[in-house]
Amino acid sequence: MNALVFAWRGLVRQPARAVLGIVGVAAASALLIDMLLLSRGLMLSMQDLLDRGGFSVRVTATEALPGTGPRIGQISETAAAIAALAAVDEAVPLRLAAAEIASDEGTEPLFVSFFAADSSHRRPWTIVDGRDVAGSGASTGEVLLNRQLADLLGRRPGQAVKVRASCGAAGASTLPPIVLNVAGIAEFPFDDPSQLSAATTLSDAMHACGDDRQDDADLILVAGAEGAGAESVRRAIQQSRPDLHAVTNDEVVARLQRAEFSYFRQISAVLVAVTLSFAFLLIAVLLTVSVNQRLGEIAALRALGFSQRRVVADVICESALIVGLGGALALPLGLALARWLDRILKAMPGVPSELHFFIFQPRAVAVHIGLLAATAILAALYPMRIVARLPIAATLRKEVVS
Amino acid sequence: MPDQRAPVANAVVEARDVTRVFPMRAGPVVAVRNVALRVGAGDHMAICGPSGCGKSTLLHLLGCVDAPSDGTLLLEDRDVTTLGDRERSQIRLTRIGFVFQRFFLLPMLTAAENVELPQGEAGVARSERQRRTAALLQYVGLSARADHRPSQLSGGEMQRVAIARALANRPRLLLADEPTGELDQSTGEQIAALLDRVNADGTALVIVTHDVALARRAHRILTMRDGAIVSEGPS
Numbered sequence: 001m002n003a004l005v006f007a008w009r010g011l012v013r014q015p016a017r018a019v020l021g022i023v024g025v026a027a028a029s030a031l032l033i034d035m036l037l038l039s040r041g042l043m044l045s046m047q048d049l050l051d052r053g054g055f056s057v058r059v060t061a062t063e064a065l066p067g068t069g070p071r072i073g074q075i076s077e078t079a080a081a082i083a084a085l086a087a088v089d090e091a092v093p094l095r096l097a098a099a100e101i102a103s104d105e106g107t108e109p110l111f112v113s114f115f116a117a118d119s120s121h122r123r124p125w126t127i128v129d130g131r132d133v134a135g136s137g138a139s140t141g142e143v144l145l146n147r148q149l150a151d152l153l154g155r156r157p158g159q160a161v162k163v164r165a166s167c168g169a170a171g172a173s174t175l176p177p178i179v180l181n182v183a184g185i186a187e188f189p190f191d192d193p194s195q196l197s198a199a200t201t202l203s204d205a206m207h208a209c210g211d212d213r214q215d216d217a218d219l220i221l222v223a224g225a226e227g228a229g230a231e232s233v234r235r236a237i238q239q240s241r242p243d244l245h246a247v248t249n250d251e252v253v254a255r256l257q258r259a260e261f262s263y264f265r266q267i268s269a270v271l272v273a274v275t276l277s278f279a280f281l282l283i284a285v286l287l288t289v290s291v292n293q294r295l296g297e298i299a300a301l302r303a304l305g306f307s308q309r310r311v312v313a314d315v316i317c318e319s320a321l322i323v324g325l326g327g328a329l330a331l332p333l334g335l336a337l338a339r340w341l342d343r344i345l346k347a348m349p350g351v352p353s354e355l356h357f358f359i360f361q362p363r364a365v366a367v368h369i370g371l372l373a374a375t376a377i378l379a380a381l382y383p384m385r386i387v388a389r390l391p392i393a394a395t396l397r398k399e400v401v402s
Numbered sequence: 403m404p405d406q407r408a409p410v411a412n413a414v415v416e417a418r419d420v421t422r423v424f425p426m427r428a429g430p431v432v433a434v435r436n437v438a439l440r441v442g443a444g445d446h447m448a449i450c451g452p453s454g455c456g457k458s459t460l461l462h463l464l465g466c467v468d469a470p471s472d473g474t475l476l477l478e479d480r481d482v483t484t485l486g487d488r489e490r491s492q493i494r495l496t497r498i499g500f501v502f503q504r505f506f507l508l509p510m511l512t513a514a515e516n517v518e519l520p521q522g523e524a525g526v527a528r529s530e531r532q533r534r535t536a537a538l539l540q541y542v543g544l545s546a547r548a549d550h551r552p553s554q555l556s557g558g559e560m561q562r563v564a565i566a567r568a569l570a571n572r573p574r575l576l577l578a579d580e581p582t583g584e585l586d587q588s589t590g591e592q593i594a595a596l597l598d599r600v601n602a603d604g605t606a607l608v609i610v611t612h613d614v615a616l617a618r619r620a621h622r623i624l625t626m627r628d629g630a631i632v633s634e635g636p637s
Contacts (some may be wrong), residue, residue, distance in 0.1 A: 001522050012512035270413065300506030303467050304520050304567070305495020308487055393468040397458060400503055400580070 003310065005319035010043070014290070019321070021286045025326025025372075026333055028279040032272060033334035034341060034358060039268035041359035042261050043253055049189045049354055050249040053124045055092070055221035056230035059237060059246045065249045067096040070217040072244065075202070079118075079220055087228040087236040093217035094120040095205055099165040101145075101198060102177070103153040112149055112196040114165050115188065116205030122223055125199055128399025130157030139203040143180035146188055149196040155182050163198070165208035175210040190352040222246075264357070276375055283379035287319055291383040298387055299395035311387045319380035320373075327372045335360065413440045413476065414574045414606045415464050421474035422459050422629075433459040435629035436473070441575065446601045447608045448620035456629040457610040458579055464608060465577045466490045467497050478574065495524050499568030499605070501597075503580035505560040507552040513563045514539060516550040520570045538566040542596060557591035565596060569605070576600060578609045582616055594619055 001009075011018040059082065062069045075093045083091040099114035117124055123132060125144065133142040143163060145155060155161055162177040180200060188197045206214045206355055224233040230248035237246040247255075257265070291298070298311055338358035345357045422434040430520060433456045441447055441464070449457045462468040463475060466482055469490075475483045477493060485493070494500075507516050514535050521531040539545050542562040552560050568576055578597060582590030594616050601607040609620060617623050625633040 001511075001519060008511040009508075124488065240406045296504065297506055297508060298501055300500070301508075302491070303494060303502075304523075305491050305493075305498075305571070306520075306523055307491045310523065323429075393459065393462040396462070396467070396502065396579075399506075 003313035003317045003320070006314050007258065008322055009317055010290070010314070011321055017286065017290065020328065021282065021321040021322045022326045024282045025279055025323055026329035028275045028282065029323075029327050029330035030084065030337055030366065030370055032275040032371065033330055033364060034338045035268040035271045035275065036364040036367055037334075037338055037358040037361065038341075038365070039265050039272075042264055042355070042359050043257050044255060044359045044361065045354075045356040046261075047249060047253045048359075049352065051250060052189055052354075054122050054222065054223050055124070055249075056224050057222040057233045057246055057248050059091075059220040059222060059236060059241075059244050060218070061244060063245050064294035066094075066219040071095075071218055072220065073216050075215050075220075076196075078241070078244075078336070079217075081240065082220060082237055085233075085236045085240055087225055087233045088222055089225045089228075090119060090122050090223045092117050092122060092124065092221040092223075093202060094124060094219050094221055095202060095217045096219075097165050097205060097209065099150065099163050099198060099208065100177070101153065101164075101196075102162045103155055103159075109162075109164070110152060110196055112151065112198050113188075113191075114205065114208075115197065115199040116202045116217075117221075118201065118202045122221075124221055125186040125188050125307055127184045127186050130182070132186075133183050133199070133201055133204075138205055140183075140201055141180055141204065142183040142200060143204070144184050144186040144199045145182055146191055146195070146197040147185055148191075148194065149198060150182070150185050155400075157182050157184050163200075163208050164297075165205060175208075178204075180204065180208075187354075189354050191354075192349065192351055193346075193353050194349075272371075276281060279326075279372070280375050280379045283319055283322055283376065284382055285324065287315060287380055287383040289385070291315060291386050292320070295386075295390065295395050296399035299390055299392045299399070302390065302392045303396065308388050309324060311390075312384045315376060315384045316377065316380045319376045319383075323372050323376035323379075327369065330368075331365070365368050407464075408531040412593070413442050414445070414478060416476040417460075417464065417470075417473040418441045418476070420460075420463055420470040420475060421588050422456075422463060432629050434463060434470070437629075438623065438633055439631065439634075441526040441606050441608055443470045443574065443577075443606055444601070444604060445606045445608075446598075446619070446621045446623070447606075447624060448617035449608065449610045449626060450612070450614075450617050451632075452625035453612075455626040457626055459629075460626070461577050461579055461608065461610045464575075465500060466493050467500075470558070472547065495520060496571050497574050499517070499571075499573035499576040501561070501564050501568050501576065501578035501581045504554070505557075505564045507560055508565055509552050512549045512551055513544060513555065513566075516552070516563055517566045517570050520567060525570070534570065535566075538569055539563075541569075542566045555560045556589070557585050558592055561585065561589075561595065563594070565600065569600065573605065575606045575608065578607070580611055580613075581609065582613050590616065 060066055061072045079091045079093045083086055095116040097114040099112050100109035102109040103113050133144055134140050160179050160181050163180050164175055164177040191197050234246045234248050342356055342358045417437050417439050420437045424431045424433055451457050463470055517538050518531050519536045539548050540566055544562050582593050598619055611617050622636055624631050
């Protein structure tokens, strides 16, 4: 009977203790895996959102976030010049604005985020119903609505809406509204569940803003040519237009990681330490109690010729079984908990629907296994020491006297 | 079913001027003082004496469970006094059998598994283990209880399983510390008879006991007082 089977029989011998230990480890390591998922989940999810449209570099006029700093002027010319670079496949100028949209005369207008972009084939949104706004550069008289907005307005592709945009002016626009036809329903990657968004071409947006001659945008989304890495695209743009600020998606994520996302990393690091400590104490206490209850048996086994190494192996195997079973149980438990926590965190205002705090990563599972293995060994050290140093004769004597 | 090998001419175990001192905070306690004894193959020896006289300590010394503070201990002419833990464990596993007052059977294992356990540790092949275990359980009269756990056995049955376990690796020497101490008189006599049989089949037997009847079954009785042997003679 090898040490592992022996340890298993020892666990089964006291089912209540075994179940308590395994459930305790499962609960602690479920939280552990959640914290490991959280520590990188937001970053990976943000990276995925940024990469989703196929744009690897973002160009703005300054280091300020899009919509908070000055716009890029002469956007048609600038986007064309960037698109002409060998490393670049496509450059899509994007304008961020606000608008009031109403379905009919007399109805209360809804305040929405209003995007405008021109491109030949890539778009910073995904069509889910109908079709995209057509063409590039020219006015189409069409608009895209997100699902929430379309539902509130009661509009479907083919129907018209009235749009009054305010492109930079503080407060509500006093311009007369223009009528745009709904071409399709789109999903915008950074929309939160309650956000109302609409999009059209730059030309139509400028028309809605009442200035057809306006030629600027908040940022340019750049897709690299095949085989061109994001960093080489960024360097090419920066060399061509040193007055502009180009950043790769990786740099955007790294910046968020250093600032806004760092709270989540710190929280997850603290909770990882707490859960590991809890698991360590739980296993150490269980094993120590178990070993102390069986000192007579262990001394008898040693008297019968069981080696020090063998009785130590029995303890480490018992620890490995508790942690292994608890850890295995923790995976589905942790993933279910992660989904629940993700829903809670995503309910915070302003969090994009497509952004997730907990992303499943094989790396996190590997780290989880590594940390649990280390915990199993560390927690077994003290009980291992007890059995390794057990004075056989004195223990047998004590057992008889007691 | 004990060892069927021919008895060795030399002593199975020999203590030469063995002393065991336990260092205590209040001062050292001499548990065994200058003991010299020789247990030959096929010997049947009982060690008697009042509680705390050093009987069990001497038994532990003879069984390589404890090491003497002074003197020499020879097992089959090999000096085992200063051996390390690994070598002493190996000797205990293959050359010496132990029977305890409290049996110390593992409660989560069946009778057969308890008997099989030391054989597995000694590296005996599975088929041989099963064969030997079945033979040992038959020897102690518990074939029908092979699959029973200790909690399903009586005290006498548990001690029989413990004797079968002690014989599992065919030891030269069987050491029993108060083997009838937890049993009623009738069951104790059955165990004593079984131990007689083990000895008659060629295994040297040393028993520590307070039980006069059990001691009288031995060929020799050693009486200890204050750690020293005060008398030795035939029963």
